[in-house]
Amino acid sequence: MIRSTILLSTVAVLGLTACTTGPTGYEDPNAKAKTGALVGAAAGAVAGRLAGGNDVGERNRATVAGALIGAAAGAAIGNQLDKQEAELRAQLGNNVGIQNTGDRLIVTMPQDILFATDSASLSGGLLGDIKDVGSSLLQYPNTTVQVIGHTDSDGDAAYNQNLSQRRAQSVANVFISQGVPAGRIQVIGRGEDQPIASNLTPEGKQQNRRVEIVILPNA
Structure with a gap:
């Protein structure tokens, strides 16, 4: 279970990192949302593991659940900031x-x-x-x-x-x-x-x- 958790976390990090990179000069319009998801996943995983108690299996399940919840929350924040940023750039001098x-x-x-x-x-x-x-x-x-x-x-x-x-x-x-x-x-x-x-x-x-x-x- 520990190895599965580590593998899942590693795949998620590599996947999100790959999504935010591209050819030279390319700017991913969803980069901030993906970064937010990555940060949220890491924070959620830590919080979930701390809340998982002493049982190893329960800690691992809580770690995965926390990472998923944190990723969703982080992506939502990233999307909101992207939208607000675009609006402000259009309005401000x-x-x-x-x-x-x-x-x-x-x-x-x-x-x-x-x-x-x-x-x-x-x-x-x-x-x-x-x-x-x-x-x-x-x-x-x-x-x-x-x-x-x-x-x-x-x-x-x-x-x-x-x-x-x-x-x-x-x-x-x-x-x-x-x-x-x-x-x-x-x-x-x-x-x-x-x-x-x-x-x-x-x-x-x-x-x-x-x-x-x-x-x-x-x-």
């Missing part, structure tokens, strides 16, 4: 970045367009895009949303931390005004602690000044 990691969407907006220098008051530049994201959050209610503010390293670190928190809150307030429940939203200020580029160049600093909206499907 070129200044907004969207990354689909397979288990979450990360929407990145540059603070230089969102806010004036040293201000946490939203300007009109990307307000329409923020509202489009809010509408998407209403359309996909079974998600948790993290709004995360980031700054460059110029100035006092404590001041940057506070500013990033207030800017993230300003974006979250737009979502709340649209009807997104405040309980779904986590507001986080990272200040200068998580740069994505060098703070030694103006271009790098500009990339670091950003607000990230992380959309996490609920399990």
Whole structure:
């Protein structure tokens, strides 16, 4: 039974991996869903095995059942993210970045367009895009949303931390005004602690000044 479980898991992993690859330049439109299924299967297998008790046969049966349930849930999440990503790409402007990691969407907006220098008051530049994201959050209610503010390293670190928190809150307030429940939203200020580029160049600093909206499907 143990060997059967290992064999089944190996075949499933190899099968899903093969489905997500192809000729150079080919992009599988279902890749994220398949990745979600793979991740879900692994998590489900672990959970099932832990819940299987002390009997070896029961543990193995629970492992297989958990993998199947986890794969189905993971594929559903992947499909939802693919659909939401496509809709957001069609709605949002070129200044907004969207990354689909397979288990979450990360929407990145540059603070230089969102806010004036040293201000946490939203300007009109990307307000329409923020509202489009809010509408998407209403359309996909079974998600948790993290709004995360980031700054460059110029100035006092404590001041940057506070500013990033207030800017993230300003974006979250737009979502709340649209009807997104405040309980779904986590507001986080990272200040200068998580740069994505060098703070030694103006271009790098500009990339670091950003607000990230992380959309996490609920399990």
